[in-house]
Amino acid sequence: MGQITIHYDNKIVRNFAWASVIWGIVGMLVGVLIALQLFWPEANLNNQYTSFGRIRPLHTNAVIFAFVGNAIFMGVYYSLQRLLKARMWSDTLSQINFWGWQLIIVAAALTLPLGITTSKEYAELEWPIDIAIALMWVVFGVNMIMTIINRREKHMYVAIWFYLATFITVAVLHIVNSFELPIGFLKSYSYYAGVQDALVQWWYGHNAVAFFLTTPYLGLMYYFMPKAANRPVYSYRLSIIHFWSLIFIYIWAGPHHLLYSSLPDWAQSLGVVFSIMLIAPSWGGMINGLLTLRGVWDKVREDPILKMMVVAVTGYGMATFEGPMHSLKTVNALSHFTDWIPAHVHVGTLGWNGMLTFAIMYFIIPRIFNTKLYSTKLANLHFWMSTIGMIFWVVAMYWAGIAQGLMWKQFTPEGNLQYPNFLETVINIIPMYMIRALGGTIYLVGAIIMAYNLFKTAAQGKLVANEPAVVTELEHSNEAGHSWHRKLESRPLAFTLWVTIAILIGGVVEFMPAFLIKSNVPTIASVKPYTPLELHGRDVYIKEGCVSCHSQMVRPFRSETERYGEYSKSGEFVYDHPFLWGSKRTGPDLHRLGGKYPDSWHYNHMVEPTSMSPGSIMPKYPWLGEQDIDVSLTPKMINAMRTLGVPYEKGYEDKANADLEKQAATVVANLKKDGITVGDKSEMVALIAYLQRLGTDIKQNTTASK
Amino acid sequence: MQIIVVLICVSVVVASLFLWAFIWSVKSGQYDDDYTPSVRMLFEDQQSENESTKTK
Amino acid sequence: MKYSPADTINERLKCTHCGDACDGSIRNAEQQVFCCQGCVSVYQLLSDNNMCDFYRMQEGKTTKPGEIDAARFEHLNDTELQRQLIDYEDEKQYRVSLRLPQIHCTACVYLLEQLYRFNNHIAESKIDFVRKEISITVRKPGLSLRELVLLLHELGYGPDLNHKLGNRREIDPEKKKLLRKLAVAGFAFGNVMLLSFPEYLSTNGLNEPLVQSTIHVLNILLSIPVLAYSGTHYFKSAWEGLKKGILNIDIPIALGMVVLFARSLFEIISQSGAGYLDSLTGLVFFLLLGRFFQQKTYDELSFERDFRSFFPLGITRITHDKEEEISIDKLLPGDEILVRNEEVIPADAILNADKCLVDYSFVTGESEPQERFRGDVLYAGGKIIGMAVRMEVIKKVAQGYLTKLWNHESFSKKHDDRFKTITDRIARYFTPAVIGLSIAGFAYWYGQSPEMAFQVFAAVLIIACPCALALSAPFTFGNAIRILGRNKLFVKNSVVVDKLSQIDELIFDKTGTLTSSEQNDIDFSGIQWNFRQQQLVKTACRNSTHPLSRQLAQALDAEVCENIQLFDEVRGKGIAAIIDHQRVKLGSADFLELSDDERSSMPGSLVYVRVNGELLGYVRYKNAYRTGMDESLGELRNKYAMHLLSGDGDQEAPVLQPLFGEDAEMRFRQSPADKLQYIEKRQQAGAGLVMMVGDGLNDAGALQQAAVGVAVSERDGQFTPASDAILAGDQVPNLHRMLAFARDSRRVIFTNLGFSLTYNVVGLSFALSGQLTPVVSAILMPVSSITVVLSATLLTNYYAKRNGLK
Structure with a gap:
């Protein structure tokens, strides 16, 4: 036992920092691009690869997994080594973690514009990338846990607990949500269907926000905020309570994303109760963060790092106040599917994640380059641009969301919808979309200024790749006692008990999936599997990211049934692998679209949306008529669907393409009547077939019973 | 709704894992002192190379 | 004490180390200014080790290094003593935990956690800031x-070696175990509630059999650890009770838990219902929560401090004129020892010096040091004031006067069994009643339907499960302890509050209890002096640290004269000074060498004053009763039988008798043994519960003998025997309020019992009539627990306010 000199690995911190800066700018640039498209559709550069539906997931993935993801690694690799007084356990794993993660991002950046997507929000990447993500995450986890095991500081500071919870939970979430059946190298279908898929997706989606955007950042807050203010956290005890209560409550709140959906009532209520409970630990954490700065507010006025942290923590407080509010059924009835949700999300991402990331970068870069920040003035400018950009962004979207939500629900005294044409409600908020794009641009320029400032800082200093530190070697003396299993063994009763419980839980978890497929019987007799052509059309729908703007979930409100038709039943989605309920209505709901318009209307609307709906902000899809579907995939698709429980009869995979051609011919003939010529294998034909099928099964049922 | 069974089980398992972690942390004395760690993390490590050779 | 006029201090000069103002006369090689040599050396040490960051961090005042007398720590070489101090030791290393009272800011942590920089044998040092360890x-x-202790002294962090640290590893397991049990129960409770959500919301249950059965299986899995781990205490206690033939409250709880679980298991397996696992886990969780808060409250008060922790650990023994440090355990009769200024006499000994001053304040509460002469027996526990003296030990430490008093058989409170807590008393009736009722119900229904009979049997046990009863006392008393603690009556445990609420007789000590040892009334009627003379006396007193001087200086309203030519103080005797060329002498009659005629016979402490040879008279310090004491005693004598036992003479009897009431028994010149015997006699005479309020070790026996012994303590950390409660001196006049509050808390418990009785009667009527549906029990059970917990907290707070407590 004694003092030794170790070296912290700063190189890996720098790598992740630069990656985060670069990907962050790319992700925000894509964000600005899609924001522009929402009032100026031509901003898609008349190109399918940069069209809204395809690059909206690119934006979310880039900012969440590339910008924030790399920033998490940057912050964790920096703080973990110092808190544990140990270099990362394995430099090789660090390197693999870094390069592997960048490769995943590159893969995402290539596949998403190509339309290779699962369409599940924040989990759009296809299965080979999913596996790569799982591997990289485990690499990160192993490296972190081994560093913890080999630590030289007995106490594990609260930040480390947040990092650990992040690792464990994200791993579980990712694996459970990524159950999918591949039919090719870059195509798969979700293992779950309809309501079940929705439930898994939002269990994942909510927890991804909780454990990817929140817990790691809380860990970073608990490390970097006291460091930047040079004073201990307001209450360390509160931070411990904050951690445990948050961890135990968060995981149950997912169903609040599915209020008024086809999810059973009790599951919705459960989600509501836990979402409301969440406000306590969240605000506990926020207050703890803000009070850390008590007595140094004079410093806050001058230091851009602290200023950004204050805005970040305030953003966290606002977002976590809003979340439980949105979980209240009355609020949710208004806010869901509107722009209020993106506003809420961006308070969290632009404020909490963005600003904290910036602050941490301004903190770390000068330190690892052993120099001073190149320009505090520029950092202050960046602070103001981020803050103002964010305010423009969210205020415009709050306005837009509430205004549109109210318009959707507005009835005339005679009892008719005041705005029966959905487009009216869109055109009304287009100015807000413009302000949003402006806000986003300001925020982006701020980030570019930061990049310049940071690169200049790096240039004037020199990277301390291996920062020396004198630490006390920790010797594991024999006083520490027995290992845990020896302790358990010495108490046979307790040991037996725990083993039994472990086995029982394991058993329950193992045999449950076996039940799943068997019980997947439709509860509505008239609901039939999709035809082969419709399946292809559905894939086109997924590929083009239609789900980004169109929901397929008519909620049980008069305003919605009046506008769209009968509300959606859970039994209607039993063959939907994956579900396509959507989370945002930039355009109208499509669940009852089938049979509403002639095929030619759809054709014309796809080629030139404004010809059918003047003022529409939907992009043009001319390539749909030019590109063909791959009919050689049909048998594979049918087989996959059957494996997942869709009752196609045996041997249907061989007859499927004949059916497909027959149905395609009908569509082509329909179009021909209106003077439109299109290839019978074109994506357009398939998509029209799918759209015409939407929500019609139940209509047949009702007409039949009448 | 069968998926809910899986989700419940997975969530309970994860929660149990955290319960175990909590019990471990209390047992191993992680929270014996709930103030000093917040101060200790503020100190930067000593960096001088030649120093360490002296104390080694 | 050297006096330096304020104007000579240059305000701008501050000590580089400690920040104190200084005159600039002491400087180091770099011309930095220091206030004393100690600070110079600490600064040197820090700068040599590259640790000047310390000053940058430092917010408050640095610790000034004390004068170090290396010889004082010789006894630390004693292996016996080392074994006491060292936590862990093997061939390669040893670890020691020490208390450093000087730790006060972040910089201290920074400095002390890098001790290895000062000495390369130190491998690691960790601070616990809150405990200052x-x-x-x-x-x-x-x-x-x-050497380690010396190093800490040099840095200005001299460890407090007398304060033996409670070995944390020994105390904590129980607390941690409870916390773990609580965590498991809370976790299970939360999850079972969560999983019962579909059950709560849809009246006809779930239509999904798979989900339902999964939930039920998980609920059972979650309840097993609650029953088998968290609830073990109740089973054990019930079993112990049964073995002794006592029907304690834990029996119905344990029985209820088993029945709840068995019944739930039965319902779930037979698919007839969802069971009561939420009630079961909730019950255990709330019970443990009550226990946890109770324990937490106790932990905040450290009572079981060994009186020996106030003794020095080591002492200087002189053999053949050579000094050596030994552990006091090794002290034998016949050893000659050297006791220095401010050191405590470790064992009874005979003085081998001409004379000395002994401060027995923490034995007797008497603030004035007493004079002892050659050959006198000095009792253990006194503190030597002034010159170091030699003495010969006559008894081993274990046989000392204090130790003997301490080890008196009555000190170990064996008679606790006589007292039955409220809960136990009610349980005596409650338990058989519940069991009887359930059997009766069973018998009644058996004739009609055996199946129904079992259901009723279980239902009665479940619904009558005395959660409310079991929660009521811990929560009420727990909160009462907290409230009393806020008012500076620190109560050992809930049994003491229970006893406090039932006190019949009150016995008071006088000195230090009714009177304050810190503030006296000063009587100027024996002196004739002018303003100028008062000014001189005040100036003289200002320069002394003696309590009497300080009080006098405070009492005199005159300007201080700064022109002092000479100042000489004989500790405990008096002051001689020349101020403004005037000779001032004040102090005891002996100090002023007064003739018998000049001495007064007035009671109290007298200080004579002579200016320029002229005797002006004397200042008299009267015993001052605490402010508000008369009112308090007035309240008390209406409710309790009052007694006064005083070690002093009976001069004050005429004053005290009206305060205590005409029929109150008052005895003076009581020895500690007399007091003890008096209480014993009262108890044998069947006086009911006797409470003794006293201070100091002299009352220790009496405090122990009484049902409730309350030690009055003037300062924090002043020696207090293992009494039942410690009362801050300035709060003695509030005693009547606290006792009234204790009585009220008993009322709270009865109110709660009323609540739970109502619930039980309603529930039982359902149960006995065979109509107990899950809904009824699911509502009644948690509601009764929550009502009890809430009302216990709210009502105690209300009564505290009504009784004028904080």
């Missing part, structure tokens, strides 16, 4: 414990 690991061979 340091834990140091030292590599062997190298630095001895004594």
Whole structure:
């Protein structure tokens, strides 16, 4: 036992920092691009690869997994080594973690514009990338846990607990949500269907926000905020309570994303109760963060790092106040599917994640380059641009969301919808979309200024790749006692008990999936599997990211049934692998679209949306008529669907393409009547077939019973 | 709704894992002192190379 | 004390180390200014080790290094003593935990956690800031414990060696175990509630059999650890009770838990219902929560401090004129020892010096040091004031006067069994009643339907499960302890509050209890002096640290004269000074060498004053009763039988008798043994519960003998025997309020019992009539628990306010 000199690995911190800066700018640039498209559709550069539906997931993935993801690694690799007084356990794993993660991002950046997507929000990447993500995450986890095991500081500071919870939970979430059946190298279908898929997706989606955007950042807050203010956290005890209560409550709140959906009532209520409970630990954490700065507010006025942290923590407080509010059924009835949700999300991402990331970068870069920040003035400018950009962004979207939500629900005294044409409600908020794009641009320029400032800082200093530190070697003396299993063994009763419980839980978890497929019987007799052509059309729908703007979930409100038709039943989605309920209505709901318009209307609307709906902000899809579907995939698709429980009869995979051609011919003939010529294998034909099928099964049922 | 069974089980398992972690942390004395760690993390490590050779 | 006029201090000069103002006369090589040599050396030490960051961090005042007398730590080389102090030791290292009272800011942590920079044998040092403790690991061979302590002294962090640290590893397991049990129960409770959500919301249950059965299986899995781990205490206690033939409250709880679980298991397996696992886990969780808060409250008060922790650990023994430090355990009769200024006499001894001053304040509460002469017996526990003196030990430490008093058989409170707590008393009736009722119900229904009979049997046990009863006392008393603690009556445990609420007789000590040892009334009627003379006296007193001087200086309203030519103080005797060329002498009659005629016979402490040879008279310090004491005693004598036992003479009897009431018994010149016997006699005479309020070790026996012994303590950390409660001196006049509050808290418990009785009657009527549906029990059970917990908290707070407590 004694003092030794170790070296912290700063190189890996720098790598992740630069990656985060670069990907962050790319992700925000894509964000600005899609924001522009929402009032100026031509901003898609008349190109399918940069069209809204395809690059909206690119934006979310880039900012969440590339910008924030790399920033998490940057912050964790920096703080973990110092808190544990140990270099990362394995430099090789660090390197693999870094390069592997960048490769995943590159893969995402290539596949998403190509339309290779699962369409599940924040989990759009296809299965080979999913596996790569799982591997990289485990690499990160192993490296972190081994560093913890080999630590030289007995106490594990609260930040480390947040990092650990992040690792464990994200791993579980990712694996459970990524159950999918591949039919090719870059195509798969979700293992779950309809309501079940929705439930898994939002269990994942909510927890991804909780454990990817929140817990790691809380860990970073608990490390970097006291460091930047040079004073201990307001209450360390509160931070411990904050951690445990948050961890135990968060995981149950997912169903609040599915209020008024086809999810059973009790599951919705459960989600509501836990979402409301969440406000306590969240605000506990926020207050703890803000009070850390008590007595140094004079410093806050001058230091851009602290200023950004204050805005970040305030953003966290606002977002976590809003979340439980949105979980209240009355609020949710208004806010869901509107722009209020993106506003809420961006308070969290632009404020909490963005600003904290910036602050941490301004903190770390000068330190690892052993120099001073190149320009505090520029950092202050960046602070103001981020803050103002964010305010423009969210205020415009709050306005837009509430205004549109109210318009959707507005009835005339005679009892008719005041705005029966959905487009009216869109055109009304287009100015807000413009302000949003402006806000986003300001925020982006701020980030570019930061990049310049940071690169200049790096240039004037020199990277301390291996920062020396004198630490006390920790010797594991024999006083520490027995290992845990020896302790358990010495108490046979307790040991037996725990083993039994472990086995029982394991058993329950193992045999449950076996039940799943068997019980997947439709509860509505008239609901039939999709035809082969419709399946292809559905894939086109997924590929083009239609789900980004169109929901397929008519909620049980008069305003919605009046506008769209009968509300959606859970039994209607039993063959939907994956579900396509959507989370945002930039355009109208499509669940009852089938049979509403002639095929030619759809054709014309796809080629030139404004010809059918003047003022529409939907992009043009001319390539749909030019590109063909791959009919050689049909048998594979049918087989996959059957494996997942869709009752196609045996041997249907061989007859499927004949059916497909027959149905395609009908569509082509329909179009021909209106003077439109299109290839019978074109994506357009398939998509029209799918759209015409939407929500019609139940209509047949009702007409039949009448 | 069968998926809910899986989700419940997975969530309970994860929660149990955290319960175990909590019990471990209390047992191993992680929270014996709930103030000093917040101060200790503020100190930067000593960096001088030649120093360490002296104390080694 | 050297006096330096304020104007000579240059305000701008501050000590580089400690920040104190200084005159600039002491400087180091770099011309930095220091206030004393101690600060110079600490600064040098820090700068040599590259630790000047310390000053940058430092917010408050640095610790000034004290004068170090290396010889004082010789006894730390004693292996016996080392074994006491060292936590862990092997061939390569040892670890020691020490209390450093000087730790006060972040910079201290910074400095002390880098001790290895000052000595390369120190492997690691960790601070617990809140406890002001340091834990140091030292590599062997190298630095001895004594050298380590010296190093800490040099840095200005002299460890408090007398304060033996409670070995944390020994105390904590129980608390941690409870916390773990609580965590498991809370976790299970939360999850079971969560999983019962579909059950709560849809009246006809779930239509999904798979989901339902999964939920039920998980609920059972979650409840098993609650029953088998968290609830073990109740089963054990019930079993112990049964073995002794006592029907305690834990029996119905344990029985209820088993029945709840069995019943739930039965319902779930037979698919007839969802069971009561939420009630079961909730019950255990709330019960443990009550226990946890109770324990937490106790932990905040450290009672079981061994009186020996106030003794020095080591002492200087003189053999053949050579001094050596030994552990006091090794002290034998016949040893000659040297006791220095401010050191405590470790064992009864005979003085081998001409004379000395002994401060027995923490034995007797008497603030004035007493004079002892050659050949006198000095009792253990006194503190030597002034010159170091030699003495010969006549008894081993274990046989000392204090130890003997301490070890008196009555000190170990064996008679606790006589007292039955409220809960136990009610349980005596409650338990058989519940069991009887359930059997009766069973018998009644058996004739009609055996199946129904079992259901009723279980239902009665479940619904009558005395959660409310079991929660009521812990929560009420727990909160009462907290409230009393806020008012500076620190109560040992809930049994004491229970007893406080039932006190019949009150016995008071006088000195230090009714009177304050810190503030006296000063009587100027024996002196004739002018303003100028008062000014001189005040100036003289200002320069003394003696309590009487300070009080006098405070009492005199005159300007201080700064022109002092001479100042000489004989500790405990008086002051001689020349101020403004006037000779001032004040102090005891002996100090002023007064003739018998000049001495007064007035009671109290007298200080004579002579200016320029002229005797002006004397200042008299009267015993001052605490403010509000008369009112308090007035309240008390209406409710309790009052007694006064005083060690002093009976001069004050005429004053005290009306305060205590005409029929109150008052005895003076009581020895500690007399007091003890008096209480014993009262108890044998069947006086009911006797409470003794006293202070100091002299009352220790009496405090122990009484049903409730309340030790009055003037300062924090002043020696207090293992009494049942400690009362801050200035709060003695509030005693009547606290006792009234204790009585009220008993009322709270009865109110709660009323609540739970109502619930039970309603529930039982459902149960006995065979109509107990899950809904009824699911509502009644948690509601009764929550009502009890809430009302216990709210009502105690209300009564505290009504009784004028904080």
